[in-house]
Amino acid sequence: MAAKMNPDLKKEREGASFDPEKITNLLYGGPDRVTSKRELESLALNDPDFQHEDLNFMSREQQYETQLKKSILVVQKQKELGIVDQMDLHSYSYNGVFQSMSGPFGLHTSMFLPTLRGQGTDEQKAKWLKMAEEYAIIGTYAQTEMGHGTFLRGLETTSTYDPQTQEFILNTPTLTGTKWWPGCLGKTSNYCVLMAQLYIHGKSYGPHPFMVQIRSLQDHKPLPGVTVGDIGPKFGYQGNDNGFLRFDNVRIPRDNMLMKYSRVEPDGTYVKPPSSKLAYGTMVRVRSMIVGEASESLSKAVTIAIRYSCVRRQSEMKPGHPEPQVLDYVTQQYKLFPFLAAAYAFVFASRTMIFVYFQSMAKISSGDITVLPELHALSSGLKSLSSWVMNAGIEECRMACGGHGYSHASGIPSIYMEHTPAATYEGENTVLMLQTARYLMKSYNQSMQGEKLADSVAYLSGVQPVPAAGRTRNVLDLGVLIEAYQHRAARLVHEAALQLRNERQAGKDQPDAWNAASVDLVKAAKAHSQYFVVKNFAGRLTDPALDSAAQAVLTRLCQLYALHGVVDNSGDFLEDDYLTGTDIRQARRHINALMAKLRPDAVALVDAFDFPDGILNSVLGRYDGNVYEHLLEWAKASPLNKTDVHESYHKYLKPFLEANRAKL
Numbered sequence: 001m002a003a004k005m006n007p008d009l010k011k012e013r014e015g016a017s018f019d020p021e022k023i024t025n026l027l028y029g030g031p032d033r034v035t036s037k038r039e040l041e042s043l044a045l046n047d048p049d050f051q052h053e054d055l056n057f058m059s060r061e062q063q064y065e066t067q068l069k070k071s072i073l074v075v076q077k078q079k080e081l082g083i084v085d086q087m088d089l090h091s092y093s094y095n096g097v098f099q100s101m102s103g104p105f106g107l108h109t110s111m112f113l114p115t116l117r118g119q120g121t122d123e124q125k126a127k128w129l130k131m132a133e134e135y136a137i138i139g140t141y142a143q144t145e146m147g148h149g150t151f152l153r154g155l156e157t158t159s160t161y162d163p164q165t166q167e168f169i170l171n172t173p174t175l176t177g178t179k180w181w182p183g184c185l186g187k188t189s190n191y192c193v194l195m196a197q198l199y200i201h202g203k204s205y206g207p208h209p210f211m212v213q214i215r216s217l218q219d220h221k222p223l224p225g226v227t228v229g230d231i232g233p234k235f236g237y238q239g240n241d242n243g244f245l246r247f248d249n250v251r252i253p254r255d256n257m258l259m260k261y262s263r264v265e266p267d268g269t270y271v272k273p274p275s276s277k278l279a280y281g282t283m284v285r286v287r288s289m290i291v292g293e294a295s296e297s298l299s300k301a302v303t304i305a306i307r308y309s310c311v312r313r314q315s316e317m318k319p320g321h322p323e324p325q326v327l328d329y330v331t332q333q334y335k336l337f338p339f340l341a342a343a344y345a346f347v348f349a350s351r352t353m354i355f356v357y358f359q360s361m362a363k364i365s366s367g368d369i370t371v372l373p374e375l376h377a378l379s380s381g382l383k384s385l386s387s388w389v390m391n392a393g394i395e396e397c398r399m400a401c402g403g404h405g406y407s408h409a410s411g412i413p414s415i416y417m418e419h420t421p422a423a424t425y426e427g428e429n430t431v432l433m434l435q436t437a438r439y440l441m442k443s444y445n446q447s448m449q450g451e452k453l454a455d456s457v458a459y460l461s462g463v464q465p466v467p468a469a470g471r472t473r474n475v476l477d478l479g480v481l482i483e484a485y486q487h488r489a490a491r492l493v494h495e496a497a498l499q500l501r502n503e504r505q506a507g508k509d510q511p512d513a514w515n516a517a518s519v520d521l522v523k524a525a526k527a528h529s530q531y532f533v534v535k536n537f538a539g540r541l542t543d544p545a546l547d548s549a550a551q552a553v554l555t556r557l558c559q560l561y562a563l564h565g566v567v568d569n570s571g572d573f574l575e576d577d578y579l580t581g582t583d584i585r586q587a588r589r590h591i592n593a594l595m596a597k598l599r600p601d602a603v604a605l606v607d608a609f610d611f612p613d614g615i616l617n618s619v620l621g622r623y624d625g626n627v628y629e630h631l632l633e634w635a636k637a638s639p640l641n642k643t644d645v646h647e648s649y650h651k652y653l654k655p656f657l658e659a660n661r662a663k664l
């Protein structure tokens, strides 16, 4: 018999002003997509082969083993089921089977295969791709070293060409040159794409990708000259064997260098790529995907916190009245609704990012590499902004769930632990924001020369005049808000450029001037990315998939997202009098009014994300809201409760207590 729905959640759903299915359809690309998503998720969630004890109750070794077993099963089952589409794989495997927790094949699919596809020649793909796609070999992406992650040109692992034997000799010349962090390297992978400094005839040509076998295909032992292992427990990522790797005079054939873009001829002649940054292509790809990871993780946390806030009743708002649902406290709404709005903003941004990525890659494949700088700038900015907001949002959601938020039963700590490194991996966020800033500075200078700019920065060409101080406007109007964000971004870019120039004029060389201006440069890059997100959100409101009720509620969310950003960064908007103090006061009032209007729709808005319970993996965020009975059930399953009296009682506590009693 189906469990009864918690009456508060039932009422919330009945009181919504719109049909969540309309928004679900928009989020996932139409009813057919939603149907297949649900089918695939349900197939994975109900498959007895994928059932196991809660990962939170397992040791790290057990977690690794469990995830490995599932990874193998998933490969087999995907094949049987004929799942090949990326979105379908995402539903079945990433969410359905793994609930977005990392596993030992993660890097094989997210970086090893894409690097082979993107950096290999046709002959190299013919040699390795099938083996990799069929999991005859398993690989990772080994780039970061103990001493260098950010500064790729500083990598120390060397790949020295020997024209006599037509081989590369791999070496780790220092301790800090030890590869450190690559996912799935420690115990799982038998191959890797190795990023190493290419040396030919004593000359360095910078980091290049090499296909390297590191373990025997017979007994999985490290090959001669290879030292490899697991780097130990981490903040999260327990199911993943992030590893270390060292080379001592390991020889690989010449054609193990991935040579789609740059080549080494048998005699040692180096053939340059059209752009040296093409070798960094896989990172750009994963950064583009991380915007999706961030939006999805934030959406999950917000779903849990909002549902629970409707089930949770606490305190007495009015004497003698029933305790209110905690979501009725406006302070609680102020914690959660801006992040609900942000989750939507980034889901839409991620869809655009993925579209731009594939569109740009099509151009790059046909030889047009002019799109690369814009793609790099956009993906760097959005990856950083979205993962920063995700981190802040998940933590806010955890605290908004009070004490229960701290328990693994809430599901929120796992989401945080697993996804917080998105701010670090694939390029540390500040470093990447500075890359976006670099592009903005270049574009700004080009606009000063009257050159035409790429679409995403075209607005820099016409930094608007500052409007007369004291002029107030309707800050609820999305057109006004988009212009305000555009103006702020253009002004901050302009000011960062001026600061750079001033530092130069004061006698600093370019790197020192850049460093001195870097706080403002990051601020400008963030403002540029925020402008993109606001404009992109507003652009989705007219999607024909929405009926008028769904459009109305999403418009409110978009207004809230934009207004909250204005209030949070009010100094930026006030500094040059673009907005007035009255505008900001109005913005605060509008936020309160919007939150009141959104309150009855909050549960329907998180339902529209369409995360089944198995994927949320949260006692607090259960669809039926039956939180308390399941909290007790969950705690009872904890390994410490397997016996009434733990064995440590006999070992330690009993003698201690008895000795103390004997002394009395």
Ligand SMILES: CC/C=C\C/C=C\C/C=C\C/C=C\C/C=C\C/C=C\CC/C=C/C(=O)SCCNC(=O)CCNC(=O)[C@H](O)C(C)(C)COP(=O)(O)OP(=O)(O)OC[C@H]1O[C@@H](n2cnc3c(N)ncnc32)[C@H](O)[C@@H]1OP(=O)(O)O
Pocket: 086, 087, 090, 106, 110, 141, 143, 144, 149, 150, 151, 152, 153, 183, 277, 280, 281, 283, 284, 286, 289, 290, 291, 292, 293, 294, 296, 372, 373, 376, 424, 425, 426, 427, 428, 431, 435, 438, 439, 442
């Ligand atoms: C289809 C799916 C369906 C639904 C989606 C929905 C949801 C999705 C949910 C989940 C998503 C699933 C998967 C993704 C999630 C997780 C990923 C999985 C695991 C992650 C594991 C982590 C792996 C790693 O971390 S690998 C290591 C990553 N390392 C880095 O990123 C290093 C960072 N450093 C650098 O990139 C560079 O060194 C640098 C800092 C950028 C500087 O480079 P360098 O010093 O060489 O260059 P200069 O500074 O001198 O600049 C020269 C010049 O080049 C430009 N430049 C630099 N990089 C690039 C580039 N990549 N492309 C283009 N141009 C570049 C730079 O700006 C300069 O330009 P100018 O001279 O013109 O100024």
Ligand SMILES: Cc1cc2nc3c(=O)[nH]c(=O)nc-3n(C[C@H](O)[C@H](O)[C@H](O)COP(=O)(O)OP(=O)(O)OC[C@H]3O[C@@H](n4cnc5c(N)ncnc54)[C@H](O)[C@@H]3O)c2cc1C
Pocket: 107, 141, 142, 143, 144, 147, 148, 149, 150, 151, 180, 181, 182, 183, 237, 242, 421, 424, 425, 426, 427, 428, 429, 430, 431, 434
């Ligand atoms: C869970 C996880 C999985 C990972 N998986 C992989 C993988 O599969 N393969 C792989 O190769 N790597 C992987 N990494 C490594 C990851 O890519 C790097 O840690 C990341 O790129 C950051 O580099 P770093 O550690 O050198 O940080 P650092 O660069 O040392 O950062 C430390 C601080 O210095 C600051 N800083 C550094 N340079 C600058 C600068 N130029 N300007 C201003 N500030 C600066 C940063 O902002 C930061 O605050 C993984 C890391 C994690 C945590």
